[in-house]
Amino acid sequence: MAFNYLYDHYSSALYGVVLRIVLSKEYTEEIIQDVFVKIWNSISQYDASKGRFYTWIINIARNTAIDYLKSKGFQNELKNQTVPDFVYNSKVFSVSNTTDYIGFSKLLEGLETDKLELIKLAYYEGYTHIEISEKLELPLGTVKTKIRNALLKLEDLLKEYK
Template identity: 75%
Template structure:
């Protein structure tokens, strides 16, 4: 039996991966999915709190990344952050969609209650090893990050929920993200 030796490169730098994706290269897409799907899945699951919906959304996220890769600008931020924002926004859009809201209304009550009770036990999982970093932040910064990135609140909604001026929320959120950025440098 003759075995083919694969000459396809299996590990790409971020810059190489972006070039491959812009060229619509399938190997680049496979590398993207293999290396980032777990982290993006975790982000989505924390927002929608349903494995079934997360599996639907993760497909949409990768299609959006594939179709909008030309919009990525390295000067504006890291590729991983850009992808997380796509995942987060897609999950939030899904939760706000009429079809999702109608699905919730049409579920029999016992199944819906049971499903949510089950999800709260898995909600404490740390999908991408991020909780340890978050615990290093002050509690007010943790709360803002949790509301915005894990619960899917907009800054306006956070302002209302915390009874805090919108400008203050924006400033505190920016400070929290800057502090988080500094903390993440230590974990690389």
């Protein structure tokens, strides 16, 4: 009964988050199963004083999807794809060209280009702050500050959106 409630109320939002990261319905369906198992097995670790339940499960979904993309099995599978499939799956993520499953793309449009790039790298592509620093050739402290500023801006935009 509790699992059904969890699935009925949160599956579409989690599906949207995972799909935005992996860009494949097939992989998303596989990952969503893992996400719900992780949520169910670790529900006792949720602490309401640290944040909302929704935020907690979204982070589980996001981290599971990123872990999947970085896994050796997935990387090997990419190597074995035909050239057209590989090119399709390797396209650069574009917020404007993807379907918005949780109403977030409208919010992201309110960010400046540099902040949007940092959010995409950190939260949709799974880059660490150090990797972003190296990729963009920026000091690590600058990357951390800019990401924090981008998140604060998103928070302000979210308040306006409500």
